[in-house]
Amino acid sequence: MEILRTIKEVREFKRANRDAPLVLVPTMGALHEGHTSLMKIGKALKGKMIVSIYVNPLQFGPDEDLDNYPRQQKEDIEICRSDGAAAVFLPDDEVMYPGERFTAVRVGSLQDHLCGAGRPGHFDGVTTVVAKLFNIIEPTHAVFGLKDFQQYMIIKKMVEDLDFPIEIIGGEIIREAGGLAMSSRNKYLSPEERKRALNINLALTYIAEGSADGKLSADALISDAIAKYLSGIRIDYLDIYDSKNLKPVPRDLPLKGDLVAAGAFFVGSTRLIDNMRYTIR
């Protein structure tokens, strides 16, 4: 497995491997079984797989956890190796943002709700760094986890709107025993908080199953879910959205179409996101 640290090294790797499909799995490191499942998807495409590991400062707000974000480069490299990556791209800030930045890529109204509402600039940071990674690596495919469903949708839309010649593939959420969605941030949780965090998945399951039942409105389902499961958890947002345009569903019945129940939650001081996608006909 090759370790690439500069854009020049990536372009050389590209040249040496130009006939194979090239699958990018972009990550911020602190790899866990969720990432391993994305790499499994990448490997199944039978090309070369390149994993990028970069904690992108552009997508962190001033009060967020950039400095404390878990970093474990040595372990990450070993995980990529054993998961079958052909190369790891490990740029530093000097490689990614060498001078004054002028350019941003912005995906408009898909940012209005979910994490976009409470994290101004976050998704501009994501789309800008992903556009850069796409241009540096020029993959034929890129795999994104569906745990951040809004990010997946925004990247998909960016690729469509800007005609990147890249196929975007979504990887299903991987959960720990008990249903907690895998996240690099789960490391922050104390044993008690980890137990409390299991209620997130229970709440989303309740909302999805209740939607199918068809008796309660979105508002009623959400306030029930909060009352039943989320008393010890601070809610950043929680709602049911149209999964095509990420707008909150109408407040009155019936709930219909392709939906996603999604939320962000603080368990102690750790922010966790999760979602459940479902269709009601």
Added chain:
Amino acid sequence: MEILRTIKEVREFKRANRDAPLVLVPTMGALHEGHTSLMKIGKALKGKMIVSIYVNPLQFGPDEDLDNYPRQQKEDIEICRSDGAAAVFLPDDEVMYPGERFTAVRVGSLQDHLCGAGRPGHFDGVTTVVAKLFNIIEPTHAVFGLKDFQQYMIIKKMVEDLDFPIEIIGGEIIREAGGLAMSSRNKYLSPEERKRALNINLALTYIAEGSADGKLSADALISDAIAKYLSGIRIDYLDIYDSKNLKPVPRDLPLKGDLVAAGAFFVGSTRLIDNMRYTIR
């Protein structure tokens, strides 16, 4: 020469020509000797040259000349053929903007002055369509005319900031006899207006030569130039800028460094731009 109208056709052309350098000359058609000089640069690179012809609605303001912008597809195709293009890409709006658009590429403060100040959204339209063309065509080189120096700088910065693997080449301004910069919009001018328009180049030359002389401030040079040459011409903007960051130079002496005297002017109802780049040590 191949005529390509869809993204699929472009990608097929790409596949068949993947070993040659691919030079893109992006245009809005109504080709003139300025474009021919860009194509000459393209041909000198000894790869395949693809000329795109697309009047991009995104870069026209609501009161601008989108509907009346000169269109002459047959003549343009013949010019590309005789100038040595391997292919012409002629997309329509349905190919370029098939659905609801969410994504824009924005190059920040380089838009603050020159045409950016009076044409809000114009350069977002330019960068967005150029990013699309880059992703559709995947050229190794792209040639842009220096008549729109701000556009050239913005594209160069976009390429640098987003790591497009493309070399941007600037093509010198080509002038008619008398010094009028070639422009598709020169077609709008009556014979009398064309004669009046010659003063634009005289005014810019006066400013550049006066800057070298070192006795007058930017303000004095500009008001002199207006008084001497531009009485019959409405000025949209006219100033001396730092050619690296496109900020107006300080108002007091000395004028120093890499500069560009640039302006936009209405001759009758026709908007013309021109500039002169120079260095004072």
